[in-house]
Amino acid sequence: MTEIAYDKPLPALEGLSKEFYDWCRQGELRFQRCKCCGTFRHVPREICAQCSSFDWEWVRSSGKGTIFTWTVVARALHPAFGNAAPYAPVVVEMEEGVRVLTQMLDCPPEELKIGMPVQVEFRAVTDAVTLPYFRRA
Known part of the structure; x- marks a missing residue:
């Protein structure tokens, strides 16, 4: 992991969001998976949207994916x-x-x-927060 200068808003480290970012700080991308139906979910939440089960676990991701979409921000709406x-x-x-x-x-x-293949790379932006970024695979 690489630490970088970071001056932008940070995620709230509370509840299930904190658990997600705690895994990132350990260099692992993990998502919740329902133990009843096997559906993965993100952003973290207590209940499965597919089967309404509250029974879930954190499962390590491969860290691999593809670009689904993007947008170009030419004029930022937040000063940071x-x-x-x-x-x-x-x-x-x-x-x-x-x-x-x-x-x-x-x-x-x-x-x-x-469809561009990508791979996760973690960057420590503060002592408490590590964010998942991506690189071309």
Whole structure:
């Protein structure tokens, strides 16, 4: 994991969200999987949307996925992102079927392609928060 200077809003580290980011801090991308029907889910929540079960577990992801979609932000709406524009928030569809909103590390917006294979890479942005970013696979 690499620590970088980070001046943007951070995720709230509470409840199931904290558990997700605790796994990221350990260098593992994990998603919830329902123990009843086997459906993966993200963002973390208590109940399965498929079968309404409360019985679930954290399962390690392969870390592999493909770009599902993206958009190019030319004018940031939040001041912390002003110097980063233009940038491209990317939605990655993971092998497990869940989708993650993230950013690419090595790919300018004009080189993004739907279906492009990607791999997770973790970046420690504070002592408490490690974020999952992606690189071309």
